[in-house]
Amino acid sequence: MAWSTRQLAELAGTTVKAVRHYHELGLLDQPERAANGYKRYGVEHLVVLLRIRRLAGFGLSLAQIADMERTGEPPAEALRLLDAELAEAVERLRRIRAELAEILARRLPPELPAELAPVAGRLSHEDRSLALVMTRVYTPEAAEAYIDLLRDIEPHPVDEVFMNLPADADERARRGAAEQMLPLVRGVLADYPALDRSGLPPADAARTGEVVTAMMRVLCNPAQLDVLKRVGDRLAEEREPPRGTWPDTRPAGADSREEDEEPAP
Structure with a gap:
């Protein structure tokens, strides 16, 4: 044949x-x-x-x-590696199916992490967009902390002040919004320390910072961006001493003169 x-x-x-x-x-x-x-x-x-x-x-x-x-002869090592890769693929598909089942059952926005299911209903379109970006660009620890924050945080009067700030808000309104927001942000960073400076991957901090900045420019008007900058600048000042000075680590009441300086006659 x-x-x-x-x-x-x-x-x-x-x-x-x-x-x-x-x-x-x-x-x-x-x-x-x-x-x-x-x-x-x-x-x-x-x-x-x-x-x-x-x-x-x-x-x-x-x-x-x-x-x-x-x-x-059959390539035994290649087959073993292939089997391991297939096992990982099966596990990945299992996780995807579990997430899809939850999304379908709860009618959740598919772009959000499954961990945000309990609060997805009260997140605005802007909040969902921000969550999608932040959980992508943050370090894994910071992304987890950000998800915990969204699940735990309760509405605050400062949120309404910030969201209602008009684009042409004057200096007094901007300064007042920043002063009101500062304690709230301090508390968030204290409760979720991974969201502080460690939130951005060190190896790619510049590009990640650009992505976050671009996202905020889309979601916020000029006055709101100014308020966020004021809050960020104030926190930076609190974390670091002014340029040209060093923090005084001596015990309170210690003489400001050098220890080996002879007393004046």
Whole structure:
């Protein structure tokens, strides 16, 4: 029994192009040709082709299959690695299905982490957009803290003051909003320290900062951005001493003169 290239490809469930590619790689021997010049494949070619298709279906590369064909032994290490990769893929798919089940059951916004399910209903479109970005660019520790914050935080009068601040708010209104917001932000950073400076990945802090800044410019008007900057500047001043000075770590009441300085006569 002999088959043409097209017939062989159809029997193996592949394409003529794939058969020719296997010839080029040396995976499949060239068949003899009939008197009219056409290739004539036999059972041995079909067996090899089916074996290639079987191993490729497992996820082995053509290079790995070529090694196995050359040595005549199955690539045990490659198969073990493949099995480990498949186990990870199965676990990932299991987690995805569990999240999808929760999203469908609770009719949740699919872009939000499943941990935000309890509070998804009270998050505005802007809050959801911000959560989506922050949980992506923050470090894992900071992202977890941010999710905890969204779940735990209760509405505060300062939120309404900030959200209702008009774009053309005057200096007094901006300063007042910043003064009201400062204690609230201090409390948040005290309760969720991972949201402080460690929130941005050190290796990519510049680009991450640009993403966060761009996001805030979309969500906030100029006056609100100014308030956020004032709060950030004040917190930075509280964390660090003024330039050119050093914090005095001596006990209270200690003499300001050097210890080895002789007393004045």
